[in-house]
Amino acid sequence: MDALSHLMHGFSNALQPAVLMYGFLGCLVGTLVGVLPGIGPALTIALLLPLTFKAPATAMFVLFAGIYYGAMYGGSTTSILLNTPGESASVVTALEGNRMARRGMAGPALATAAIGSFIAGTIGTIALTFFSPMIVESALLFGPAEYFSLMLLALVAVTSVLGNSLLRGLVSLNLGLLFGMVGVDLQTGQHRFAFGQAELLDGLEVTIVAVGLFAVGEAMFMAWKGHAAEGKVEKISGSLWLDREGWRRSWKPWLRGTFFGFPIGAMPAGGAELPTLLSYYTEKKLSRHPEEFGNGAIEGVAGPEAANNAAAAGVLMPLLTLGIPTSATAAILLSAFTSYGIAPGPLLFEQQADLVWTLIASLYVGNVILLVLNLPLVGLWVQLLRIPAPWLYGGIILISTAGVYGASSSIFDVGMLYAFGLLGFVMRRFDAPVAPMVMGLILGPMAEQSMRQALTISAGDFTTFATRPISGTILAIAALMLIVPRVMRARK
Amino acid sequence: MAALGLAALAGLTLWGAWSIPQGPGFSAVGPRDFPLVLSGTLALLALAAVVQALRGKIPDEAHNPEEPPLPGARARMGWMLAGMLFAPLGLHLFGFFAGGVIGFATVARSFGAKSWPAITGWAIAATLVVWLLFDKVLTLKLGNELLRLPF
Known part of the structure; x- marks a missing residue:
């Protein structure tokens, strides 16, 4: 019941006109970047990070939450109409949704995606509301040793889930961790990897690395390939609402997708790819029309879209309660918290109760805004897809440069931005995943600090990580996650 | 090519990590240990990448059969x-x-x-x-x- 009264208080904050404005703006911007191929929520929030110096924390996080959820809605529009999934989690949506659009059923596909997203997002947010306080309670028992093990688990999860090759995933993660070490060591004040450059002493700016890898790297890769100008935007055909048949075939996949999405997204290992795939194959198996799968089955859009959005809500749980990001976007959100001097984690719910509950309440509000915003305005979003590639990518580079330069007025930072862009290009060309690098950059220093704190407490005894019960269990799970998938694959 | 570049980078980080002063030795893990372990791992990974590259196991989008880059x-x-x-x-x-x-x-x-x-x-x-x-x-x-x- 305590959660409920907190939530009510959160609503009274979130419905203030000024906060509501930020939420609305966030949803609008989020949908926009979700629709545009090549820029996603991680990048957008990274670009807006410099603003955290100006605006109050609550407004900013409501804005970010809107962007985060909005990008999920917008991404499905692009997948369905253009067949270029903006992110790996909407690959499945592109598969079935685009087929539906080609069969003249774009309207129902968009509708089932939007309504499914709304239902899954709302159920996910309800779960977030009521499970988070429970996790916080147990997390208050965590010491540095437990945190180190948790971060190790998150890192293991990132590498085992993402990418086609373990080696390249590890290289990306390892480089990210090393980038995280750059600068002055917090405990001893030693310079590390600064190579005599004063600009590097503060460490690598998350904004610069993320924007460079995601935006500049993507733009270079697209330019190099030269296919950006192609791609056919399907017409919006059919009614933008579900008929009786559509509702009947959609509601179960929505609920099943939510059921897959939230728990997996909430695990320090999850992400959104796994639940969307699980949901897709489940629907295919349960469907009375399995022959339609591959040719545009509405269940194949409804389930994965719901799973995707429920996972998005799930990802917020470890972030808010433990301070552990499990996706690139969550990692960027984490650095936004830190730039306000707020440390996410169990204490957040006590010390910043107002902020947290306003944020959670605005997630409910955002879902409603997005449902209203998405379907009626879908024609407007489609126009965005018709922006010619040269102007679109020119604009992306311009905004990236302005965001980085505006934050620091430093040419050195602009140079770094382009250098990371080049790195992002090389990684794309040789099929190395980019997300583990950003995760490593942010998790690396955190993991190092908690490891060293834990060792200080245990007087240098390394067994502390294995002998403390919670920490030991988490380590065991991490080890299992490394081993089990490989054993299973070897058996096949 | 990229694998060799990675190997060079690994060498650079190893050198960079080695040159971090360990500082007074009262803690079990000093400022140098994490970077050293990580750059050591990176060197191993780079070695593995060079081997994979020689066996032609690292895909290069330049030779992607389905969607090669357009000329120019x-x-x-x-x-x-x-x-x-x-x-x-x-x-x-x-x-x-x-x-x-x-x-x-x-x-x-x-x-x-x-x-x-x-x-x-x-x-x-x-x-x-x-x-x-x-x-x-x-x-x-x-x-x-x-x-x-x-x-």
């Missing part, structure tokens, strides 16, 4: 890289407006825009909008004057 990739990359060199230069010497226009124009060109008047027009318009939005509305510091003279 070099020219497009050339424009892109030129922009990344000259945009910061313009930014440094003449302020945000010059840097922005150069950056936008080179990127647009590398995405296949042909007509220079159109490119310049769009570049000027986009830079103005971004400058107004970031400097005036969001009050980031892009430089108060649009054009600055280096002398």
Whole structure:
């Protein structure tokens, strides 16, 4: 019941006109970047990070939450109409949704995606509301040793889930961790990897690395390939609402997708790819029309879209309660918290109760805004897809440069931005995943600090990580996650 | 090629990690240990990558059978890289407006825009909008004057 009264208080904050404005703006911007191929929520929030110096924390996080959820809605529009999934989690949506659009059923596909997203997002947010306080309670028992093990688990999860090759995933993660070490060591004040450059002493700016890898790297890769100008935007055909048949075939996949999405997204290992795939194959198996799968089955859009959005809500749980990001976007959100001097984690719910509950309440509000915003305005979003590639990518580079330069007025930072862009290009060309690098950059220093704190407490005894019960269990799970998938694959 | 580059990078980080002073030795894990372990791992990974590359196991999008890059990739990359060199230069010497226009124009060109008047027009318009939005509305510091003279 305590959660409920907190939530009510959160609503009274979130419905203030000024906060509501930020939420609305966030949803609008989020949908926009979700629709545009090549820029996603991680990048957008990274670009807006410099603003955290100006605006109050609550407004900013409501804005970010809107962007985060909005990008999920917008991404499905692009997948369905253009067949270029903006992110790996909407690959499945592109598969079935685009087929539906080609069969003249774009309207129902968009509708089932939007309504499914709304239902899954709302159920996910309800779960977030009521499970988070429970996790916080147990997390208050965590010491540095437990945190180190948790971060190790998150890192293991990132590498085992993402990418086609373990080696390249590890290289990306390892480089990210090393980038995280750059600068002055917090405990001893030693310079590390600064190579005599004063600009590097503060460490690598998350904004610069993320924007460079995601935006500049993507733009270079697209330019190099030269296919950006192609791609056919399907017409919006059919009614933008579900008929009786559509509702009947959609509601179960929505609920099943939510059921897959939230728990997996909430695990320090999850992400959104796994639940969307699980949901897709489940629907295919349960469907009375399995022959339609591959040719545009509405269940194949409804389930994965719901799973995707429920996972998005799930990802917020470890972030808010433990301070552990499990996706690139969550990692960027984490650095936004830190730039306000707020440390996410169990204490957040006590010390910043107002902020947290306003944020959670605005997630409910955002879902409603997005449902209203998405379907009626879908024609407007489609126009965005018709922006010619040269102007679109020119604009992306311009905004990236302005965001980085505006934050620091430093040419050195602009140079770094382009250098990371080049790195992002090389990684794309040789099929190395980019997300583990950003995760490593942010998790690396955190993991190092908690490891060293834990060792200080245990007087240098390394067994502390294995002998403390919670920490030991988490380590065991991490080890299992490394081993089990490989054993299973070897058996096949 | 990329694997060799990675190996070189691993060497650099190893050297960089080695040169971090360990400091007074009262803690079990000092400031040098994490970087050292990580760069050691990176060196091993780089070695594995070189082996994989020699066996031809690392995919290169340049030889992607389904969707190879269109001809003229070099020219497009050339424009892109030129922009990344000259945009910061313009930014440094003449302020945000010059840097922005150069950056936008080179990127647009590398995405296949042909007509220079159109490119310049769009570049000027986009830079103005971004400058107004970031400097005036969001009050980031892009430089108060649009054009600055280096002398």
